[in-house]
Amino acid sequence: MTAILAVSNRKGGSGKTTTAVNLAAEWGARGRRVLLVDLDTQGHAGLGFGVVARRDEPTAHHVFSRPGFALDDAIRPTASPNVAVAPADPLFDGTDVADRSVAALRRQLGAPAIRARFDLVILDTPPSLDLILVNALVAADSVLIPMIPHALSAEGVRQLTRLFFRVATTVNGGLTLAGLLPVMLNPRTTHHRDTLQEVGTEFGVERLLSGIRSDIQLAEAFASRQPIRDHAPRSRGAADYRVLADELAGLWTGAPKRQPHEIRQS
Ligand SMILES: Nc1ncnc2c1ncn2[C@@H]1O[C@H](COP(=O)(O)OP(=O)(O)O)[C@@H](O)[C@H]1O
Numbered sequence: 001m002t003a004i005l006a007v008s009n010r011k012g013g014s015g016k017t018t019t020a021v022n023l024a025a026e027w028g029a030r031g032r033r034v035l036l037v038d039l040d041t042q043g044h045a046g047l048g049f050g051v052v053a054r055r056d057e058p059t060a061h062h063v064f065s066r067p068g069f070a071l072d073d074a075i076r077p078t079a080s081p082n083v084a085v086a087p088a089d090p091l092f093d094g095t096d097v098a099d100r101s102v103a104a105l106r107r108q109l110g111a112p113a114i115r116a117r118f119d120l121v122i123l124d125t126p127p128s129l130d131l132i133l134v135n136a137l138v139a140a141d142s143v144l145i146p147m148i149p150h151a152l153s154a155e156g157v158r159q160l161t162r163l164f165f166r167v168a169t170t171v172n173g174g175l176t177l178a179g180l181l182p183v184m185l186n187p188r189t190t191h192h193r194d195t196l197q198e199v200g201t202e203f204g205v206e207r208l209l210s211g212i213r214s215d216i217q218l219a220e221a222f223a224s225r226q227p228i229r230d231h232a233p234r235s236r237g238a239a240d241y242r243v244l245a246d247e248l249a250g251l252w253t254g255a256p257k258r259q260p261h262e263i264r265q266s
């Protein structure tokens with residue numbers, strides 16, 4: 001069975017792409033066959049692995065703009081073991097959507113060619129509340145919501161969770177919340193601790209994952225077009241994404257739920 005994880009938040013700059021790229025690399029290194037689908041026209045998820053679609057090359061967005069297109073044609077290998085990428089179309093602007101169905105992506109990911117080739121599909125999503133994001137939530141089994149623990153972040157999470165519940169109570173009854181992932185975390189900052197406490201109270205402490213500490217090497221890894229585990233394997237960022245991959249392992253194995261959140265001291 002192929003598991004499908006959407007990484008989403010209404011806010012830009014909340015660590016979605018960094019999380020999608022580094023989880024893909026981590027799980028790939030652990031022997032899972034991973035497909036990363038870049039649904040944000042900025043194309044950063046593909047870029048994180050050094051993959052860019054040139055003009056007229058097939059992309060993930062062609063699922064929406066070209067009737068009869070097969071996602072399979074957009075899939076490319078990366079230098080990371082077991083990780084393939086379907087890059088984004090930077091020219092896609094939402095006005096050239098031929099297939100307005102909310103289930104277009106779900107149909108594509110259900111194709112035997114994809115199911116047979118991959119254990120996991122990770123969807124990196126755009127911040128806008130548009131057809132693409134809805135398609136991702138309709139296609140997914142689980143949603144992971146990265147967020148910066150800051151007072152202003154709660155609204156982006158609320159908007160996403162509203163959409164999550166709308167999709168989970170209508171078209172995609174199987175959709176679950178993989179968790180809220182605090183990113184760019186500085187556990188020594190009282191503001192971060194206070195915000196996490198509030199987020200825990202509002203959304204449930206059992207939904208809070210340990211989180212990813214602030215680490216400039218994550219930005220440097222992206223600039224060098226490599227996942228953190230290759231760029232700086234001994235960094236904080238690499239360690240935290242390993243822990244996250246462990247915490248989310250239950251998504252694929254049905255293992256028991258993790259322990260409630262503890263704020264990690266750096
Ligand atoms: N834990 C972190 N520590 C430091 N910088 C980070 C961290 N996570 C992400 N970044 C940086 O923050 C910026 C936004 O992250 P990104 O993953 O692109 O967010 P999004 O996809 O939600 O827009 C990028 O420059 C990225 O390198």
Ligand SMILES: [Mg+2]
Binds near residue numbers: 017
């Ligand atoms: Mg992004």
